[in-house]
Amino acid sequence: GENVEQHPSTLSVQEGDSAVIKCTYSDSASNYFPWYKQELGKRPQLIIDIRSNVGEKKDQRIAVTLNKTAKHFSLHITETQPEDSAVYFCAASLAGGGADGLTFGKGTHLIIQP
């Protein structure tokens, strides 16, 4: 089955700086790559996703890049703010979406230092 590795497990950055979280996946057939943000005690919520026919996608301060050849994708957050502090999960799916279940990375705890 699919295996998703996520790094780093903890990331501390100064407010205003950029943060980058990286994920690799094992199955070249995976074609859907979402990122979820989870605040303490709350449910995961989608922040951005990308499909295998796109190399980059941006939404305000958040961007995701995908390198299909290397089988890795990254989340970029610019001008970080205190409310960006949370755990971020990457995921990969073989099907056209969630139909066969997303495989998640183990998460990155992002800490924004004031």
Next chain:
Amino acid sequence: NAGVTQTPKFQVLKTGQSMTLQCAQDMNHEYMSWYRQDPGMGLRLIHYSVGAGITDQGEVPNGYNVSRSTTEDFPLRLLSAAPSQTSVYFCASTFTGQGGSPLHFGNGTRLTVT
């Protein structure tokens, strides 16, 4: 529009007891799934369903049963609870089909087995 509703929010069981975690969605999603979340382990898929009457196993199905008699409901049953099943459980749903679609998570059930 309630989205994905999970009950109960918290539950404490003794080893060997049984219980059912409830999940309901009102978005007419074909796909529903159960994940467990443990510290440092990310989200792991337990069982999923692509429609009423259809269920399948995920990564960690042992000790859990599911059924899907309606599109809206997808209960998760623990027949004989074990301390290893202490976790936070999330139900999630989405549309199936090509192109990819994000998972909508419920608020979670925090289960403790003593």
